[in-house]
Amino acid sequence: MLTGLDIAGDTPLHRASARLKLILLFLAAVALFLVENPWALAAAAIIAAGLYASTGIARSEAFRRVRFVLFTVLLVAVANYVFHSLAEALAVLFRLGALVLLAAAVTATTTISAFMDEITRLLRPLERFGFVRAADVSLAVGLVLRFVPEILARYGDIREAHRARGLRVRPLGVLVPLIILTLKDADTIAMAIDARGFRRQ
Amino acid sequence: MDIVFSGASVSFAGRPALHPLSLRLCERRIGIIGLNGSGKTTFARLINGLLRPTAGQVTVGGLDTVKDEAAVRGRAGFIFQNPQHQMILPVLSEDIAFGLKNRGLSKEEISARTEAVLERFRITHLAGRRIHELSGGETQLAAIASVLVTGPDVLILDEPTNQLDLKNRRLIEKTIADLPEQAIVITHDLPLLDGFDRVLLFHEGRLEADASPSEAVRAYRGIVGC
Numbered sequence: 001m002l003t004g005l006d007i008a009g010d011t012p013l014h015r016a017s018a019r020l021k022l023i024l025l026f027l028a029a030v031a032l033f034l035v036e037n038p039w040a041l042a043a044a045a046i047i048a049a050g051l052y053a054s055t056g057i058a059r060s061e062a063f064r065r066v067r068f069v070l071f072t073v074l075l076v077a078v079a080n081y082v083f084h085s086l087a088e089a090l091a092v093l094f095r096l097g098a099l100v101l102l103a104a105a106v107t108a109t110t111t112i113s114a115f116m117d118e119i120t121r122l123l124r125p126l127e128r129f130g131f132v133r134a135a136d137v138s139l140a141v142g143l144v145l146r147f148v149p150e151i152l153a154r155y156g157d158i159r160e161a162h163r164a165r166g167l168r169v170r171p172l173g174v175l176v177p178l179i180i181l182t183l184k185d186a187d188t189i190a191m192a193i194d195a196r197g198f199r200r201q
Numbered sequence: 202m203d204i205v206f207s208g209a210s211v212s213f214a215g216r217p218a219l220h221p222l223s224l225r226l227c228e229r230r231i232g233i234i235g236l237n238g239s240g241k242t243t244f245a246r247l248i249n250g251l252l253r254p255t256a257g258q259v260t261v262g263g264l265d266t267v268k269d270e271a272a273v274r275g276r277a278g279f280i281f282q283n284p285q286h287q288m289i290l291p292v293l294s295e296d297i298a299f300g301l302k303n304r305g306l307s308k309e310e311i312s313a314r315t316e317a318v319l320e321r322f323r324i325t326h327l328a329g330r331r332i333h334e335l336s337g338g339e340t341q342l343a344a345i346a347s348v349l350v351t352g353p354d355v356l357i358l359d360e361p362t363n364q365l366d367l368k369n370r371r372l373i374e375k376t377i378a379d380l381p382e383q384a385i386v387i388t389h390d391l392p393l394l395d396g397f398d399r400v401l402l403f404h405e406g407r408l409e410a411d412a413s414p415s416e417a418v419r420a421y422r423g424i425v426g427c
Contacts, residue, residue: 006291113295116302135303146291192287195251196300197274197351 005065005107005145009056013105018114019121021106028102032095038087041094048101055108062104069100107145116142139198143189151182202276202354202383203227204248208257211243218243220407221257226385228398230377232414233387234421235403241387242282244403245357248385249279262354278353282360284344285332293335294319294328297347304351318350322376338369342376355383362390391418 013021035041052062073096081089116138123134158177162169204226211219219240233241246252247259250266250273259266261273281287290296294315301311319325322342327335335343341361348356361377362370374393377384386393394400400417402410402424410420 111292111295112290113292113298120302142290146289188281188286189289191251192281193289195249195274195279195281195287196289196348197271198289198299198303 005148006111007057007108011054011056013055013109018110018118021110022118025102025106029099032098038090038094041091045094045098048098052101052105055105057108066100066104073097112142112145154178154181202262205260209247209254209259210256211252212255217406222408229383230397231385232394232397232400239403240406241403242359245359245387248357249277250274276354278348278356280344280348280358282363284340287344288332291331293330293343297350300347300351314350318346322346337365338372341373357385359387362393
């Protein structure tokens with residue numbers, strides 16, 4: 001199912017240009033890493049959550065999208081608590097949590113096409129020095145955003161297929177077909193990109 | 202436009218998928234039929250340069266599909282068996298515009314061409330829709346539009362009516378019939394071949410018949426035994 005991560009809407013975040021959102025996200029990331037006070041970071045996390053909620057995304061979908069990353073952030077925070085201190089653990093938890101929520105808000109309100117255009121524009125000067133091919137990098141980013149919901153949907157399909165056949169859902173039993181099917185899809189998409197002549201040479 | 206196969210063949214891991222073939226295609230409507238795995242798609246993918254011949258040469262409008270790969274893809278558009286596979290971006294208008302990016306066109310020109318092709322296929326009302334919300338027929342139309350927006354001279358369609366209901370099948374049949382571009386259509390939908398100029402029948406990687414639709418279909422029925 002071809003869906004993408006952006007959701008339709010007309011909120012202020014939807015109306016803001018992709019460039020502005022990416023610049024603000026970058027600045028917010030820098031600021032979050034400069035701040036050490038866990039309570040200030042907690043306030044930032046609350047604001048980030050509010051921004052994410054303001055995109056109009058359904059609560060269950062909003063949680064589904066970030067739960068894996070937030071769980072990983074939680075694990076990192078626990079490790080910090082074990083090896084350092086509670087204050088440091090809280091700082092890591094709120095800092096990374098805020099960043100994840102801000103990034104999710106930008107992703108939910110920016111189309112893949114807008115992301116690709118901005119990245120191409122940003123990297124175009126580097127092309128002159130032969131470092132990168134801007135269109136290829138933007139395509140790679142666009143494909144990541146395009147594939148995430150597809151891989152999640154595929155994961156759900158495989159789990160369902162296991163249940164329908166009365167099989168116990170084991171991580172390995174789901175992951176192996178998921179990886180194979182994803183690689184197969186990647187081949188097809190690569191062929192489609194070639195067929196449509198996006199990569200000029 | 203002339204498409205010329207000169208002793209072109211394809212093998213996968215030493216196993217021949219298409220035996221050496223020499224022919225010239227210049228008709229407006231060309232059908233390709235045959236059983237599953239008979240070499241139809243392999244043959245069609247050679248035209249667009251998606252596959253390179255293991256031996257021999259394929260030229261499209263005088264351009265070699267290996268040496269002039271990018272130019273050939275600009276002249277020969279390809280519609281995949283499952284149109285969803287070729288839609289790269291989730292929103293229809295974005296996906297149509299995608300094919301025009303990286304071609305040195307201005308934003309205004311991309312937008313104008315996208316609107317023109319949406320208008321041509323009377324799907325302007327679907328411009329902002331997500332691909333997964335479209336019906337089978339609409340998705341197929343969208344795929345055709347997304348390829349034709351780049352202005353190819355020949356369109357290769359791999360089983361375009363596959364998995365469509367009768368209504369959508371008729372819609373796509375009519376769309377193909379009305380295309381001013383040259384079209385090469387792989388199909389199991391034999392009535393679609395009515396009015397075609399030429400039909401190629403493949404069997405076990407070989408060109409079994411190269412004839413009018415009725416003769417090719419007769420030969421096909423002979424192979425199937427019905």
